[in-house]
Amino acid sequence: MNSLDEKICEQLSALMDGELPADEARFLERRLANEPALRERWERMQLASACMKGQPLRLMRASLAENVAKDLAIEPTAKKSRRPLLGWAIAASVALLAVAFGPRWGSHETSSTAPVLADTPVIQFAPFVATPSSADLVAEASATAAPMESLIKPAPRSVPAKNPDIGKPTIAAVAGTQSPSDFPLVEGNGAKAWPRSTLPSNTNDPALEAYLVRHNQMMSDDGLSGFVPYVDVVSNDPGNAAGENQSGGTDK
């Protein structure tokens, strides 16, 4: 071994300890890439180091590193991927677009489908049956605070009656009713019939029905279906507009 080799081997020893300056390390890396004997020396020094540290070893054949190197020769170069960064950028862009334009897309769809919806058959709303609990609450309120009656508008339940033939309140009965306690009991389940709306049940207003359908459709398209459908829609009875304007019928 000449003096140059000795210097290289000393650099190799320092590299092994992480104590070689960067400029010398770059020079040594080029030597290592071209001199298999130097890499074998590196291997022996690492083996001796592991022996001194008492680390468990199982001697592998000398061909192992060579076989790995052969396999790696046909492997694509392991470059650090930038995909994670790209993925985050795409996800952020999509989210921004969704927030900015999502509701508008919904309204565009609604307007384009509005004529179609207007042609759909008018939906017949089934009368509703109030639960005893809600009726009783209102009845109690009316008994204790009669002046409040005019202010309390019983909110109809959105659950349709299971049997629409049972307890159908007539308009006359509803109009004459002053207190929920006066509502007739339904024979089948003991519930009290509850006036859902003062609109005549046989009033088929295509414009109103189409509006309601369109309204619900638009709300669901805007992603607000979980919230907005519980907001009551106020409508008027065209035949009784003057009398009902102050109290107003409720529907959904």
Next chain:
Amino acid sequence: MGENELDLDLVKRVQHGDKTAFDLLVRKYQHRIGAVIGRFVPDYAESQDIAQESFIRAYRAIANFRGDSQFYTWLYRIAVNTAKNHLVAMKRRPPTSDVDVDDAEHYSGAGRMHDHDTPEHEMLRQEIAREVSDTVAELPEELRQAITLREMEGLSYEEIAETMDCPIGTVRSRIFRAREAIDARLRPLMDSERVRP
């Protein structure tokens, strides 16, 4: 720079396309990875193949290695998973309990794995260990102290220089000369056909 920092430096070079740096990592860790795999697959020829596959898998995945853990810990897990997958593929039952990488170095059953080595490899391993130990014992005092502080205590060159009250360049030279003496005794053993396939 500690051992892990050096590994991370080599890993960065691999991530920039330097395959020689990966070769250095293979040569550094192949015998320790062989010991890990030997715990699952006693057969020597099989463990050789699994070690090779483990390094190939590590190379394919190294682009995603971020340095959150030590490189050897990461490599250790790849080797364990590769060995387990091999056992499953061979319809053999992998062990139900793992030995943590930190405990593996002090695993009480570490000696057991050598029982499955071929007699030639076991003899060679013992001979190498004895040669290293004897050579260190025969070194001049300043060389022995320098190499011991570095390898056993893990001190940096600067710390060794303070301990031995000498320049860092002298520490570097002493450590190199100690390794040179050890390598002179190991080279004939490693070059022998016993380690060749």
